[in-house]
Amino acid sequence: MIETDKIIEQYGSVRSSLIQILQEAHGAFNYLPETALRRISLRLEIPYAEVYGTASFYKAFSLEPRGSHIIQVCMGTACHVRGAQPVLDEFERLLSIEAGQTTEDRLFTLETVNCLGACALGPIVAVDGEYHGNITLSR
Structure with a gap:
């Protein structure tokens, strides 16, 4: 959660930064773990379903751990x-x-x-x- 919070803080918890935050989190974890998605949802005050829907829509994001x-x-x-x-x-x-x-x-x-x-x-x-x-x- 600390890593996710650091990423969010770079963008000021602004809803319009969702894609950039997801990109940064994906880069940090090499995928988007559920805990990160939930933290993003909480901090940006966006429903989890919307955060998950955005993350799962784009092929560039993986919701499963990926290889090196x-x-x-x-x-x-x-x-x-x-x-x-x-x-x-x-x-x-x-x-x-x-x-x-x-x-x-x-x-x-x-x-x-x-x-x-x-x-x-x-x-x-x-x-x-x-x-x-x-x-x-x-x-």
């Missing part, structure tokens, strides 16, 4: 046609998790995305925001 490293496999049409599914399957096998999950040691989170915007290089995998193109099972 985020692996995103593009499943857009161009990447899918070029073999994204076998690449995803291999990540799932190697990490022993499914897309949308985090390893028990919280080292890796595996996600799928609809498009990373680099269709000519498909299939694309982003690791911590760094793009890797033309991925194959051997590469």
Whole structure:
């Protein structure tokens, strides 16, 4: 709670700062824990349902603990046609998790995305925001 309070104090407990506070809290915790959402609700005098609804609406926010490293496999049409599914399957096998999950040691989170915007290089995998193109099972 102390960390959440420090973040809120930077913005002066102003309702219009909800998104910025959620962004800061997400950065501090690497996800948005329920305790932080409840504290934000209390301090900003916003109903919890509204804070939760805002946090759950945006894909940039995670309500579950995430790994230190985020692996995103593009499943857009161009990447899918070029073999994204076998690449995803291999990540799932190697990490022993499914897309949308985090390893028990919280080292890796595996996600799928609809498009990373680099269709000519498909299939694309982003690791911590760094793009890797033309991925194959051997590469």
